Amino acid sequence: MGLIKESQQEQLKEKFKDLDEKIKLIVFTQEMECQYCRETRGLMEDLADLADKIDIEVYDFVNDKEKVEEYNIDKIPATVVEGEKDYGVRFYGIPAGYEFTSLVATIMNISSSESELSEKTIEELKKIDKPLNIDIFVTLTCPYCPNAVEIAHKLAKENDFIKSNMIESSEFPELMQKNNITSVPTVVVNNDMNFPGNLPEKEFVDNLIKAVT
Amino acid sequence: MGSDILNLELILPEDEQERISNSDDIYDLLIIGGGSAGMTSAVYAARKQMKTLLISKDLGGQLLWTSDIENYMGYQYITGRELTDKFKAQMQQFPIVDIITGINVEKISRQDNLFLALTENGKSYRGKTIIIATGKRYRPLNVPGEKELVGKGISYCATCDAPLYKGKDVAVIGGGNSGITSVIDLRNISNNIYVINNSNVWQADPVLIERIKDAENFIPMLSHNVLAIHGKDSVTGITVQSIKTGEQKTLDIQGVFIEIGLLPNSELVKEIISLTDLGEIMVDCGCRTAVPGLFGAGDVTTVPEKQIGVAIGEGIKASLSAYKYLLRMT
Structure with missing residues (x-):
């Protein structure tokens, strides 16, 4: 079906030459009853075709119970970006539109042997020593959203207590309603506190730490 | 979508x-x-x-x-x-x-x-x-309720937030290019779209007006001011006033898009x-x-x-x- 334009394919092939660690895109899908399952799977397959270092695994949400449990997946479509290990980085819903930028940036970051966070952030993150779940509600038409998703995913890579999930709002209206999401990006911490996510890294981390302490 | x-x-x-x-x-x-x-x-x-x-x-x-x-x-x-x-x-x-x-x-x-x-x-x-x-x-509207409800149904980025207002009634404040562009973003998503403008004409480019004027859910309210935005945890309505007659009306809506420059x-x-x-x-x-x-x-x-x-x-x-x-x- 080819969501990735030819010119983008060329750009990506070039970019993916800088990949360090191998990346595994683990897609949870189901042929029926899932709005963008097919498109998500197609997008990830196309991405995996662009680099030797990117592999893809596809699982069925209903039949592959073991994997669903292993990766703690509770809705689909879901994509895990796994590097050396599973850092707790998830995309729920299709990372198309502006979120494609988040997906590519996250692949680069997870693969990189270095952290892209500032030294100050890395220091601050040491304060987080309890499980912390970050849900970033986005839409595909939101130019500010990738910033929030990219930061949260970087934090998850840095600190094993942190799990980070992009949630494409329009595919999960019940979650949107439950969390009273009325603008994006909104960051929901531990299913409870929330703050607007359009922030520089430092303020993002400050808000996160304020929310859990 | x-x-x-x-x-x-x-x-x-x-x-x-x-x-x-x-x-x-x-x-x-x-x-x-x-x-x-x-x-x-x-x-x-x-x-x-x-x-x-x-x-x-x-x-x-x-x-x-x-x-x-x-x-x-x-x-x-x-x-x-x-x-x-x-x-x-x-x-x-x-x-x-x-x-x-x-x-x-x-x-x-x-x-x-x-x-x-x-x-x-x-x-x-x-x-x-x-x-x-x-x-x-x-530019904020500076009406009661605005500060309190930012991020709770008041949006300054229609492109970003439009998908969150599927099937809901919303108001767009402003009849310039940004206001009408917001209507374009919302027209296939939201239910009724009230467009409130304090002037009696649209300031937006005619080419933009052309794209929305026949939309069934487009409810123009020219020559109206917004007096207040209501809601506690989220927006529930706005009160508008006709500049010509002074008549006040409260509209039941769940989202407000402020595009007044x-x-x-x-x-x-x-x-x-x-x-x-x-x-x-x-x-x-x-x-x-x-x-x-x-x-x-x-x-x-x-x-x-x-x-x-x-x-x-x-x-x-x-x-x-x-x-x-x-x-x-x-």
Whole structure:
């Protein structure tokens, strides 16, 4: 079906030459009853075709119970970006539109042997020593959203207590309603506190730490 | 959702986002603001070999929250982020330009013959000349309920938030290009869209009005003011008043999109230069101001028409004026 334009394919092939660690895109899908399952799977397959270092695994949400449990997946479509290990980085819903930028940036970051966070952030993150779940509600038409998703995913890579999930709002209206999401990006911490996510890294981390302490 | 919503936006991260040689240096030119005007000034300054520092909260400015651009020459269609990326790449190819992002400049002052830019984190940078290209920000409506409900049903970015208002009744405040563009974003998603405008005509381009005028869910309310926004945890309604009859009405809605124009980010220079009633920096056709060595470019100035193309032209003029001013100084 080819969501990735030819010119983008060329750009990506070039970019993916800088990949360090191998990346595994683990897609949870189901042929029926899932709005963008097919498109998500197609997008990830196309991405995996662009680099030797990117592999893809596809699982069925209903039949592959073991994997669903292993990766703690509770809705689909879901994509895990796994590097050396599973850092707790998830995309729920299709990372198309502006979120494609988040997906590519996250692949680069997870693969990189270095952290892209500032030294100050890395220091601050040491304060987080309890499980912390970050849900970033986005839409595909939101130019500010990738910033929030990219930061949260970087934090998850840095600190094993942190799990980070992009949630494409329009595919999960019940979650949107439950969390009273009325603008994006909104960051929901531990299913409870929330703050607007359009922030520089430092303020993002400050808000996160304020929310859990 | 249509399939076009899946169109992939690929903005690859820059390898180098910030660079600065030595902050004790005296720059030939300080550029405050990294939108269309500021980045253009930087490119022209670099080509004149002026030692330049650009300081900005972000690179892109208002371009970052512009979804579709159809009137910037050379591109029949381009998104704000794509265009931003092209501007950035063009500026960053010149090593003579130092760039600091992620920080606001709070105040500009004079020190001997130099300009001093003081940032919010307490650092200061010195330049022989300075261009203020700080652009504009959203203008609030200033009605009861607005402050309390921002992020709870009040939105300033219809493109971002439209998908959250599927099947809901919403109000768009403002009948200019931004207001009507919001209606275009919402028309296939929301239920009723009340469009409230305090003028008796639409200020938007006729080509935009044409696209929405037949939409069944478009409910125009010309010559109306908004008196208050209601709601506790989220927006539940607004009260509007007819300017002609004085009649008040409360509309049950779940979302409000405020698109009533912009305010200039000019506070940082108010101690060294007087601003217009609208808060803009008065410039002449060469982007010069009443303070020699201080130039203004783009939306923060009195230049008529706030357009990307206009900001580009102003950025060029400001930079070349600064260059000529430096030549005379030495």
